[in-house]
Amino acid sequence: xxxxxxxxxxxxxxxxxxxxxxxxxxxxxxxxxxxxxxxxxxxxxxxxxxxxxxxxxxxxxxxxxxxxxxxxxxxxxxxxxxxxxxxxxxxxxxxxxxxxxxxxxxxxxxxxxxxxxxxxxxxxxxxxxxxxxxxxxxxxxxxxxxxxxxxxxxxxxxxxxxxxxxxxxxxxxxxxxxxxxxxxxxxxxxxxxxxxxxxxxxxxxxxxxxxxxxxxxxxxxxxxxxxxxxxxxxxxxxxxxxxxxxxxxxxxxxxxxxxxxxxxxxxxxxxxxxxxxxxxxxxxxxxxxxxxxxxxxxxxxxxxxxxxxxxxxxxxxxxxxxxxxxxxxxxxxxxxxxxxxxxxxxxxxxxxxxxxx
Numbered sequence: 001x002x003x004x005x006x007x008x009x010x011x012x013x014x015x016x017x018x019x020x021x022x023x024x025x026x027x028x029x030x031x032x033x034x035x036x037x038x039x040x041x042x043x044x045x046x047x048x049x050x051x052x053x054x055x056x057x058x059x060x061x062x063x064x065x066x067x068x069x070x071x072x073x074x075x076x077x078x079x080x081x082x083x084x085x086x087x088x089x090x091x092x093x094x095x096x097x098x099x100x101x102x103x104x105x106x107x108x109x110x111x112x113x114x115x116x117x118x119x120x121x122x123x124x125x126x127x128x129x130x131x132x133x134x135x136x137x138x139x140x141x142x143x144x145x146x147x148x149x150x151x152x153x154x155x156x157x158x159x160x161x162x163x164x165x166x167x168x169x170x171x172x173x174x175x176x177x178x179x180x181x182x183x184x185x186x187x188x189x190x191x192x193x194x195x196x197x198x199x200x201x202x203x204x205x206x207x208x209x210x211x212x213x214x215x216x217x218x219x220x221x222x223x224x225x226x227x228x229x230x231x232x233x234x235x236x237x238x239x240x241x242x243x244x245x246x247x248x249x250x251x252x253x254x255x256x257x258x259x260x261x262x263x264x265x266x267x268x269x270x271x272x273x274x275x276x277x278x279x280x281x282x283x284x285x286x287x288x289x290x291x292x293x294x295x296x297x298x299x300x301x302x303x304x305x306x307x308x309x310x311x312x313x314x315x316x317x318x319x320x321x322x323x324x325x326x327x328x329x330x331x332x333x334x335x336x337x338x339x340x341x342x343x344x345x346x347x348x349x350x351x352x353x354x355x356x357x
Contacts, residue, residue, distance in 0.1 A: 057081045060104050069100060073135040073147060079155075081106030082169060084128060086115075086135040094140075095333050099132045103169065121212040122205040123176045127154065127169050137204055149201050150175070153182040176205050214283050214290075237276030238265065244274040248286065249304040249311070256304060256311045256354065263349035269342045271318065271350065282339040285318035285347075312354045319347040 060083045061074040068090030076083040087100040097117045104110050115132040122130060130150060137146035153175075179202050186194035235243075241264040245257055248271075264270035273284035286303055304311040322344055 057083070057106070058104070058108075059083055060085045060102065064102060066100065072099065072139045075131065075147070075151060077155075084131045086132050089114075095336075097136055097140075099136065101128055101132050103128055119212060121209050122179075123174050123209040123213075124172050125175065126172050130154075130175050133208070137201070143201055143204050145197060146201050146204070149182075149198055150179070153178050153198075156182060156185075176202065176209060179205060211283060211288075214287055235278060240274055240276065240278040241265075241270045244270050244272045248272060248290070248301060251302055251306040252304045252311055253306070253308060256308055259311075259350055259353035262353055263346050266349045267342045267346035269339070269346060271315070271343070271346055273339070273343065281342075282336060284343050285321045286314070288321070289314070289318060308354050312351055315347050315351050315354070319344065319351070322347065 057076045057078065058081075059074055059076045062071045064085060065071050065087050066089075069087040070092075072086045072088055074083065074085035083104040085102050087102070089098070089100050092098070099115045099117070100112065101115050102110055102112045113128065115129050117133060117136050120129045120133045122133060125133075131147070134147040134150040137143040138148075179198060183195055183198035183202055186192075186198055238261055241261050242257070245252075245260045249256065249260070260270060264274075269275050269281055269284075271284060271286045273281045273287060275281050290301060290303055304314050322340060
């Protein structure tokens with residue numbers, strides 16, 4: 001199967017979940033089923049000649065899927081000939097998206113991996129994981145042009161660094177910085193639509209990176225909440241809740257702390273998602289708030305302020321966010337639903353106690 005279309009930044013690409021195809025399947029990298037400026041075609045041809053390409057590059061996709069798989073999207077780099085195809089496995093779970101990604105070198109050699117989107121950090125991942133993440137955003141409708149914009153930024157980066165995709169394919173990089181720089185380029189060129197488009201994508205990427213790092217930090221923090229290795233003394237649930245509170249509310253009054261502990265006893269977890277066994281159950285809204293405020297997941301940081309009123313306001317904001325999730329957050333597993341139910345109980349109990357103290 002040949003190239004199916006050209007996107008901004010001149011990688012050939014297609015979205016299998018849309019009906020954009022017309023005519024024969026076999027096309028060269030200089031042809032397109034989309035309306036593109038002739039400069040793109042010229043640049044592709046020049047790039048191919050510079051790369052010494054003797055054969056048309058191949059855009060892998062539907063015909064290369066395993067049994068029961070659905071192709072989400074695919075692309076081929078018009079300079080290197082590297083083709084990446086992203087598939088939904090037969091047992092694909094939209095609530096926990098894991099994609100099967102195949103990569104073909106210019107010589108036709110193929111490698112493959114499973115990409116768990118929940119673990120992809122756009123601030124530190126390679127082109128394969130980032131391609132899967134970008135296609136996920138596009139195919140799920142969260143950011144329809146995500147892959148198109150990622151591909152353009154990737155092409156620009158390769159031009160500037162004079163590196164080929166084949167050399168950097170498995171090398172981790174900070175794609176957040178790359179997209180941010182490309183967004184600034186649009187602004188400097190007075191392309192406000194492009195600027196806003198890249199800003200939208202950057203917002204998704206920054207949130208994704210923060211959540212991945214929060215989960216990683218939460219896991220490490222969960223271990224630190226547990227008893228010391230080799231210790232014969234096991235902490236009580238209240239001691240875990242107290243340690244959690246001390247880390248995020250160093251300036252809060254004692255009565256706020258008491259309300260926190262009592263509410264956690266009722267809910268079975270506290271506002272940071274710490275359970276009675278000292279484990280982090282999930283990323284709570286207060287944890288998200290700490291991310292948005294720029295805090296890290298280690299050390300001490302102030303989320304509740306220094307008064308009953310500031311603590312109540314923080315809890316009310318967290319409760320509101322929990323009850324009014326963004327559309328992208330609607331898909332949840334039974335475990336996630338249960339954890340959020342407990343978190344809601346905590347906020348309600350915490351607020352009620354603050355109102356009566």
